Amino acid sequence: MSPRRSWRRWALGALLVLVAAGVAGFFFFRARYLAAMGDSGGPLRPRQAAYDVRRYELAIALDPERKRLSGRGTAIVVATSPLDAFEIQLDDPLRVARATVDGAPAAFEHDDGLVTVALARAWAAGERHAVTLDYAGRPKIARRPPWSDGLVWAETPSGAPWLGVTTQGDGADLWWPAKDHPSDEPDEGLALALTLPSGLVGLSNGRKTGETVNADGTTTTTWEVGYPINNYGVTFNAAPYVAIESIYRGLDGTREVPIVFWAIPEHADAARKLWREQGAKILEVLGRRFGEYPFLADKYHVAEAPYLGMEHQTLVAYGSKFENNEFGFDWLLLHETAHEWWGNKITARDWADFWLHEGFGSYSEAVYVNDTLGVDKYLEFMARTRKRVRNARPVVQGRDLTSGEAYTGDIYAKGSCVLHTLRWMLGDDTFFAALHRFATDERFAYKLVETADFERVVAELAGRETPWFWQRYLYRAELPRWTLARAPAAGGRETITLVWDDPAFELALPVAVGGEERRIEMPGGRASFEVDAGAEVAVDPRGWVLAEPAEED
Ligand SMILES: [Zn+2]
Numbered sequence: 001m002s003p004r005r006s007w008r009r010w011a012l013g014a015l016l017v018l019v020a021a022g023v024a025g026f027f028f029f030r031a032r033y034l035a036a037m038g039d040s041g042g043p044l045r046p047r048q049a050a051y052d053v054r055r056y057e058l059a060i061a062l063d064p065e066r067k068r069l070s071g072r073g074t075a076i077v078v079a080t081s082p083l084d085a086f087e088i089q090l091d092d093p094l095r096v097a098r099a100t101v102d103g104a105p106a107a108f109e110h111d112d113g114l115v116t117v118a119l120a121r122a123w124a125a126g127e128r129h130a131v132t133l134d135y136a137g138r139p140k141i142a143r144r145p146p147w148s149d150g151l152v153w154a155e156t157p158s159g160a161p162w163l164g165v166t167t168q169g170d171g172a173d174l175w176w177p178a179k180d181h182p183s184d185e186p187d188e189g190l191a192l193a194l195t196l197p198s199g200l201v202g203l204s205n206g207r208k209t210g211e212t213v214n215a216d217g218t219t220t221t222t223w224e225v226g227y228p229i230n231n232y233g234v235t236f237n238a239a240p241y242v243a244i245e246s247i248y249r250g251l252d253g254t255r256e257v258p259i260v261f262w263a264i265p266e267h268a269d270a271a272r273k274l275w276r277e278q279g280a281k282i283l284e285v286l287g288r289r290f291g292e293y294p295f296l297a298d299k300y301h302v303a304e305a306p307y308l309g310m311e312h313q314t315l316v317a318y319g320s321k322f323e324n325n326e327f328g329f330d331w332l333l334l335h336e337t338a339h340e341w342w343g344n345k346i347t348a349r350d351w352a353d354f355w356l357h358e359g360f361g362s363y364s365e366a367v368y369v370n371d372t373l374g375v376d377k378y379l380e381f382m383a384r385t386r387k388r389v390r391n392a393r394p395v396v397q398g399r400d401l402t403s404g405e406a407y408t409g410d411i412y413a414k415g416s417c418v419l420h421t422l423r424w425m426l427g428d429d430t431f432f433a434a435l436h437r438f439a440t441d442e443r444f445a446y447k448l449v450e451t452a453d454f455e456r457v458v459a460e461l462a463g464r465e466t467p468w469f470w471q472r473y474l475y476r477a478e479l480p481r482w483t484l485a486r487a488p489a490a491g492g493r494e495t496i497t498l499v500w501d502d503p504a505f506e507l508a509l510p511v512a513v514g515g516e517e518r519r520i521e522m523p524g525g526r527a528s529f530e531v532d533a534g535a536e537v538a539v540d541p542r543g544w545v546l547a548e549p550a551e552e553d
Pocket residue numbers: 001002003335336339357358361
């Protein structure tokens with residue numbers, strides 16, 4: 001999703017943190033338990049580790065007047081170990097009326113967001129089964145989407161229903177029965193039948209496969225997702241949308257792929273301008289670096305949403321202002337589209353590695369600046385990103401985290417700056433090859449990944465391991481610090497000594513002497529070199545390295 005940027009949100013967040021900190025001491029264990037139940041991810045429940053989701057088939061009907069949802073959700077799964085009962089998450093406001101296993105009615109319990117379905121006999125490893133829940137209710141309403149999740153029942157300026165949903169924090173189980181964990185995507189895709197009052201345009205992920213007008217004043221559209229999809233990427237949008245079409249010609253220029261922005265009527269003109277200027281261009285620029293747009297066989301569409309944005313696979317939610325930033329692009333459209341590679345094509349199996357979505361997504365904005373405006377503007381863009389780095393907690397805070405636990409501002413800003421510094425360390429050829437390989441190599445593409453996978457790709461291409469780089473930048477909060485000392489040397493010269501605060505940290509530093517920049521290698525975390533006495537020496541004048549000078553005392 002997009003980073004929080006307004007100070008009011010920040011102030012509210014800070015207030016909530018203070019309140020939460022007070023309560024946390026007393027309720028720590030209970031809070032931890034509830035977080036694990038309510039948020040997406042965290043430790044995987046043993047009964048959920050014992051099956052692999054192959055496919056989801058959903059039928060969802062929405063009633064905007066009553067803010068009600070009724071649904072049928074089927075999970076088609078393969079047992080990976082013996083299983084005595086089946087567990088799947090569904091939020092409590094939704095009540096299950098009926099459960100079936102392979103079509104036969106089954107007993108079930110539904111407590112604290114977890115549905116446990118009894119099995120007529122235990123499943124053996126390797127068996128394939130379908131579990132279906134019929135359910136209905138008033139799903140959680142999003143208070144502050146996309147940062148707090150739920151259904152969004154909004155209205156367009158002219159008063160028409162304008163609906164959507166966000167689930168990145170809470171998980172998809174707030175509107176359909178899901179294994180609420182990032183480590184399992186439906187390998188055979190997902191089908192969704194979406195029923196809405198006729199007159200609204202209903203949209204969802206993947207390819208549209210049909211449309212039926214029902215006798216009761218509703219219309220059902222059906223959708224087929226042809227790729228694995230993460231739970232929070234599953235979405236719908238509904239409004240009296242206007243379709244704005246453009247053509248994407250593909251990286252080789254030979255294709256003719258219609259790409260569509262679905263705008264509310266009031267914003268059609270602004271959307272048309274944005275889409276004509278940037279829709280296909282973003283795919284071209286990012287595709288040249290990260291490989292072809294990943295979901296060409298489905299689509300690339302954007303739906304205007306009544307909230308800021310979210311990277312829903314093949315149907316990106318856009319709720320920004322149709323304004324370019326001073327680097328000449330619509331950052332929200334670019335950021336969410338970049339997640340088609342970072343988040344959707346490759347997906348973190350543990351929210352602990354959330355930065356693989358957000359750091360890479362944010363850095364994609366910088367890549368766009370680099371490739372459209374040149375490296376000076378890129379450095380200016382990164383200098384601004386650098387100002388948002390907080391270093392309060394490590395970028396990667398452990399393992400088995402929920403999305404709420406893993407979410408910090410630094411997974412965006414610091415994640416992006418770490419990639420920027422990696423570019424400095426590796427040089428352009430190796431660095432961009434690493435990004436490309438991570439997004440396209442069959443070990444990772446359309447699969448689940450971890451930070452260690454990216455470290456491995458970098459080591460393969462660089463021809464050496466640099467554990468100190470990852471350790472310092474991702475697994476520790478504090479930035480590396482350098483010290484510079486000057487001492488007189490013979491012949492009217494001076495010796496400059498540069499020392500990192502850790503001898504294992506061997507990152508080279510750019511140093512300008514008399515305005516001329518050179519690369520100073522730092523084996524053993526230190527370097528010495530001579531300059532003319534009194535020469536002006538500036539460490540990293542262009543801001544390549546995420547580090548700071550040690551404080552003098
Ligand atoms: Zn994002």
